[in-house]
Amino acid sequence: MKIVIINSGSSSIKYQLMTMPEQKVLCSGMIDRIGLESSNFTYKTDHHTIEEVVAIANHKIGLEKIAQLLLDDKVGVITSKSEIVAVGHRVVHGGATFSKTVEVTEEVKKEIGVLSQLAPLHNPAHLEGIVVAEEIFPEAKQVVVFDSAFHQTIPEVAYKFAIPNEMLDEHKIRLYGFHGTSVKYVSERAIKYLDKSEKIICIHLGNGCSITAVKDGKSFDHSMGFSPSNGLIMGTRAGDIDQSVIFYLVKTLGYAMDEVSSLLLKKSGMLGLTGYSDLRDIEELAGKGNRECQLALDMNVYRIQKYIGAYTAAMNGLDAIVFTAGIGENSSYIRKSVCANMDFFGLDLDDAKNDLRSKDTREINTASSRTKILVIPTNEELEIANQVYELL
Incomplete structure (x- = not known):
């Protein structure tokens, strides 16, 4: 199963194409300093490495450039978009709505958009990535992994703010936590290392x-x-x-x-x-x-x-x-x-x-x-x- 992973940060995109469950990476790369004239772009496979300093104005342009190279006759790693079974997206804020990984629907996209007011540097870029990926890989399933999900275990004494109770009960205002995808990964490896x-x-x-x-x-x-x-x-x-x-x-x-x-x-x-x-x-x-x-x-x-x-x-x-x-x-x-x-x-x-x-x-x-x-x-x-x- 070939899965494209899109990890959009506030000023960056990390991406990989890998086969699962083998976890074999066919292609990887990143773009940083998005929005500047000196954005760094990298694209790596087993046989090719491309490193450029180019102006990438926004996430949409960056994602389109990545897709173009994946399908390129000389340096690409797929010959058809239909080879991609799924596209996985990192989304920073899942609010009170999302506590686990979900498949994208119109309702999911709408809620991610609503939550953009809580993560204005991130969720808009994530949503744009989902929309662009749907256009580029129309046959693939789109799946979102939420950064806030890992922090659902934070105890109430830590996640609740000292404001009137109805702010939590009615409006879900609380600490949610972010970077959970990264923290989950590195903490599990730290635990394994430390035994x-x-x-x-x-x-x-x-x-x-x-x-x-x-x-x-x-x-x-x-x-x-x-x-x-x-x-x-x-x-x-x-x-x-x-x-x-x-x-x-x-x-x-x-x-x-x-x-x-x-x-x-x-x-x-x-x-x-x-x-x-x-x-x-x-x-x-x-x-x-x-x-x-x-x-x-x-x-x-x-x-x-x-x-x-x-x-x-x-x-x-x-x-x-x-x-x-x-x-x-x-x-x-x-x-x-x-x-x-x-x-x-x-x-x-x-x-x-x-x-x-x-x-x-x-x-x-x-x-x-x-x-x-x-x-x-x-x-x-x-x-x-x-x-x-x-x-x-």
């Missing part, structure tokens, strides 16, 4: 960032909430902020609500602090003495450390922390900075191990470290493929 499933903190760092407490293999608490906008400092999102700032922006400074939303979701975070949203640029400039970039990095690290402390207290202990996603897997600087001055939590980083790169699960702590420090490359695409195959 125990007690108290783990998974730190997912990309353009969007989150941190999850995983206790006994289940999501226990999570930094994002009703929407994927709070918690850690992100590429363009502010993360945690005093809600009275919103009232001040509207009532005193005269901002419209749409302007506030744009400010906090698209113009804040690392972009608002430095003028850059990509951490690679920010690290490079900080290394050259840019004070704003260095302060932004320090703020980012400080926020992560605060959450590690909070979740260690909530779980009454800590066996391991896991770094994952684009920044977590590739930025040795961020990993080193997060683990610095954290000896109270048993974190003792091995600098030599931290500087190495690998696609496998690896330990970057010293032999004497009480707490394991792991880097586990996430594979949301494989997790999605497994869930799609199980559903079908």
